[in-house]
Amino acid sequence: QITLKESGPTLVKPSQTLTLTCTFSGFSLSTSGVAVAWIRQPPGQALEWLALIYWDDDKRYSPSLESRLIITKDSSKNQVVLTMTNMDPVDTGTYFCAHSVRRLLDFWGQGALVTVSS
Amino acid sequence: DIQMTQSPSTLSASVGDRVTITCRASQNVGYWLAWYQQKPGKAPKLLIYKTSSLQSGVPSRFSGRGSGTEFTLTINSLQPDDIATYYCQQYNSYSWTFGQGTKVEIK
Numbered sequence: 001q002i003t004l005k006e007s008g009p010t011l012v013k014p015s016q017t018l019t020l021t022c023t024f025s026g027f028s029l030s031t032s033g034v035a036v037a038w039i040r041q042p043p044g045q046a047l048e049w050l051a052l053i054y055w056d057d058d059k060r061y062s063p064s065l066e067s068r069l070i071i072t073k074d075s076s077k078n079q080v081v082l083t084m085t086n087m088d089p090v091d092t093g094t095y096f097c098a099h100s101v102r103r104l105l106d107f108w109g110q111g112a113l114v115t116v117s118s
Numbered sequence: 119d120i121q122m123t124q125s126p127s128t129l130s131a132s133v134g135d136r137v138t139i140t141c142r143a144s145q146n147v148g149y150w151l152a153w154y155q156q157k158p159g160k161a162p163k164l165l166i167y168k169t170s171s172l173q174s175g176v177p178s179r180f181s182g183r184g185s186g187t188e189f190t191l192t193i194n195s196l197q198p199d200d201i202a203t204y205y206c207q208q209y210n211s212y213s214w215t216f217g218q219g220t221k222v223e224i225k
Binding site (some may be wrong): 052098 | 119150152154156160161162163164167173205207209212213214215216217218219
């Protein structure tokens with residue numbers, strides 16, 4: 001059974017750095033073809049793909065946010081960490097992590113709401 | 119980025135109706151198109167991948183078709199449990215992009 005759970009601060013101040021952790025079970029990020037992605041959703045708005053890390057440490061980022069994002073993995077701890085710098089109120093929203101194989105987002109975490117406000 | 123445009127934004131239909139949602143891509147994405155269902159306060163759920171393949175456990179009243187730049191999601195015989203927002207997503211090329219969503223309501 002694949003499960004993922006996002007954790008991190010619920011409130012960050014503008015210009016601060018956000019660090020979110022995705023802790024997963026039921027699969028290994030050392031297995032060929034497996035990846036973990038981050039997706040976000042501002043309140044009442046659409047989904048936006050942010051970043052992806054593969055089992056072999058290949059990383060992909062949204063071009064519009066690439067300069068602010070870093071994605072890393074710790075396969076031994078079953079965790080993927082997303083760092084987003086220079087947070088702004090428009091970055092407020094729910095951040096999801098998801099399991100991916102064959103480029104499909106087939107299992108999702110419950111999401112973590114992050115509010116950016118002073 | 120490839121832009122994904124869904125229509126309509128909101129759809130109101132009766133239980134038992136057949137409903138169709140359209141998704142258009144700004145560039146050719148081949149067959150690399152997925153559909154997700156999202157209920158309020160929940161994570162999205164993968165319904166269909168590679169345009170028309172049904173994810174395991176998804177009811178057969180959901181179907182998808184299309185190719186290139188135009189795709190559709192059809193729900194045959196709308197059920198109360200289908201009330202949700204539906205998103206298309208292209209995964210032909212990075213960055214992956216989603217449509218703006220179609221909210222399905224019961225009339």
